[in-house]
Amino acid sequence: MPGDLDWTQAVNTRDPTPLHAQLERTIRVAIASGWLRPGDQLPTVRQLAVALRINANTVARVYAQLERDRILETRRGVGSFIGARAAESPLNDDARRAELRAIVTRALAEASARGFSAADVRREMQSIVKGAS
Numbered sequence: 001m002p003g004d005l006d007w008t009q010a011v012n013t014r015d016p017t018p019l020h021a022q023l024e025r026t027i028r029v030a031i032a033s034g035w036l037r038p039g040d041q042l043p044t045v046r047q048l049a050v051a052l053r054i055n056a057n058t059v060a061r062v063y064a065q066l067e068r069d070r071i072l073e074t075r076r077g078v079g080s081f082i083g084a085r086a087a088e089s090p091l092n093d094d095a096r097r098a099e100l101r102a103i104v105t106r107a108l109a110e111a112s113a114r115g116f117s118a119a120d121v122r123r124e125m126q127s128i129v130k131g132a133s
Helices: 019-032 045-052 056-068 093-113 118-132
Strands: 072-075 079-082
Touching (some): 019 056, 093 118
């Protein structure tokens, strides 16, 4: 289990976003920011459920979805690992750019609705990326 990632911050029960979506987003962000890399082992379903104080079925659901998306690889009797293909994208450069633009636009809109500026978002993103180095 990667030691630097604070799994206890992966979900917030006060956030209206479903817990499974929060956990999946946390794992995807950890991969994108370099906190998790291909080959890194994730906590077991039970370990993570206990740490987060959520139902193990919720964690299993997230792991199963990430496995279907080829982000995770599960090895029976060994555990779940970040897959080698996690960093790859099946989209071409133009499609990737368009998808990223849509993601950033949604993030800016949500941040703005909660009173944050684009500069606030930029600073936080830079902080997250620096923390992964």
